[in-house]
Amino acid sequence: RRWSILELAFFGSVLRDDFGPKSDVDVLVKFAPDARYSLFDLVHIQDELSSILGREVDLVERESVERSENYIRRRHILSNVERVYVA
Template sequence: MVDRDKAIEILKHNKALLEAHHVRSLAVFGSVARCESGPCSDIDILVEFEPGAEVGLFEFVRLKNELTSLLGVEVDLGTPDALHPALRDNILREAVHVA
């Protein structure tokens, strides 16, 4: 299990990984962001890529897998555009910006 502060610390100390994947911004949301995660919780992460970056499915999955390995817990990776409209505002409000 990774708590919010530890996850943020790990992600901030791995800027080279984020830059290699053309990440413009990264934010944690969900139970980890609310400090309500348990031993079986995954970590929800929102990612935005640099404008013009060509990020396909394989690159997206590669980033997800590398973040999962780095954090030692399953990562649920998504983009703001992919959020369900009914949940979007709440998710963006609770999101904790990392990078």
């Protein structure tokens, strides 16, 4: 709630058999339309998630994936997510 996050989801190697001890965790985040945040806020969220999960976190905004011109990457990410939080 603090960050006006509507959805958090995992994607990438954390959902596959190749996830290992040195793997990072890819996190897809969707903010409320009226959310106000800065790059510093994104770094803070990423650091907070890293602390909770005990691993490096790669935080990606869902909106940026949805707007990506790389349709192969967009389709791959959006079709292989596991939601862990939905507001």
